[in-house]
Amino acid sequence: MWIILTYDINEKRVDKIRKISLQYLIRIQNSVFIGDIGWASLRILKERLKKEIVESEDSIQFFILRDEKLVKRIKLGVSYEFSNII
């Protein structure tokens, strides 16, 4: 399926969270990632991120869609899509 991951992470932990997310998804903004991912990988990604965050301070949200075709995307301004470069 296709997902959007967004986060607000304390700066002490954000490098780690970004590196993990980049192993599974493409970065499109500072704290926004998108990509095609299977259920198994999503589960692993979620567990890995959960271990790193402090639940009372950090926030991660996954928006999960069956298919990228269900979403229309409009971009304003700078558009950069990192491939898996850390």
Add this chain to the structure above:
Amino acid sequence: MWIILTYDINEKRVDKIRKISLQYLIRIQNSVFIGDIGWASLRILKERLKKEIVESEDSIQFFILRDEKLVKRIKLGVSYEFSNII
């Protein structure tokens, strides 16, 4: 329809962008907003934001879905949903 708006905005302009976005959507993270919105309002929102950003420095993305039911949402950590409080 239902949209997710995400942005990376220079701090000089971010207050303005946040205030405009809050007039149409609900804030769920520092730079992530969601909400039900009609085409007409989306067009106005897009035009208003476009006027405020510097296209070479700032980035705004809209993810547009026909229906909220098409998306499954998973949250880790802090979950706050501002209503339209600025």
